């Protein structure tokens with residue numbers, strides 16, 4: 043059956059093309075590596091640590107599910123579910139909390155960064171990595187693809203699993219290995235910085251056509267006159283254009299920049315068209331899915347059913363091990 047692969051994504055906002063090329067595309071492609079043994083879940087319990095408005099949280103979870111399915115997630119190959127639908131994740135979190143030292147959590151960068159920025163932490167934010175450990179260990183996951191920022195959380199998961207197994211002298215948990223793709227390029231935003239919802243420089247993944255056009259047309263450029271040759275490698279429009287284009291298209295575009303008589307307005311128009319062409323099949327699929335909300339709920343229900351099966355077995359073993367049965 044191959045190794046069990048699992049990853050989670052927080053429903054933290056409207057997805058942008060940085061999220062798509064930086065994370066989502068790879069998590070969808072996992073289904074081809076190991077169809078039938080891949081788990082992907084929406085980490086709604088983790089999102090509660092920042093106390094979102096209930097309607098916002100609900101909306102984001104639904105949108106995330108819709109957007110992933112539109113982008114090609116195949117629920118036959120990947121079990122796709124909501125974290126909060128899995129019985130036992132919170133119970134396992136509690137049990138793991140009782141063997142996790144404060145020091146281990148106090149060293150977590152992501153916690154320290156938030157506190158340094160002035161965020162007043164709640165206990166949930168502090169024990170965020172323990173919930174994440176429960177997410178991973180409950181399915182006996184072997185491989186966990188995550189971004190670089192989650193590397194330390196994975197190390198904490200491994201520490202917790204090793205400690206538990208040693209403490210009870212039993213190989214209850216599988217020690218997971220992270221898959222960290224160092225090579226993922228940082229996608230630039232409309233201002234040339236890293237695209238991020240915090241910088242107001244995003245191009246939405248499924249934005250409304252008019253709004254996307256407006257966003258692209260307003261990308262700031264230098265004042266090189268239209269007639270002058272331009273260096274494509276210094277242009278943010280070109281950097282974004284590359285995401286959507288074949289080698290040949292990229293070369294042709296670079297030649298146009300260098301030849302002159304090709305203005306930034308033309309480049310923006312080409313970028314807009316490339317964006318629309320690239321996402322056309324996904325947008326079409328999304329329109330279809332929007333007409334059938336029951337289907338999405340059914341996908342998440344089925345995914346949870348599969349995940350719950352695996353979770354129940356582990357939790358039973360854990361309960362026996364610690365003396366709750």
Ligand code: ADP
Nearest residue numbers: 054060061064065189227228229236237238239
């Ligand atoms: P944001 O920076 O907009 O708040 P998140 O932190 O919610 O985005 O990121 C969700 C996922 O998308 C993470 O795995 C992150 O690495 C990836 N991601 C976000 N922005 C980019 C980007 N500009 N380039 C590459 N990957 C990105």
Ligand code: TRP
Nearest residue numbers: 049050051052085088174177178
């Ligand atoms: N903390 C992860 C993030 O913010 C999301 C996450 C929660 C996760 N539980 C997980 C990722 C388990 C991998 C495995 O990106």
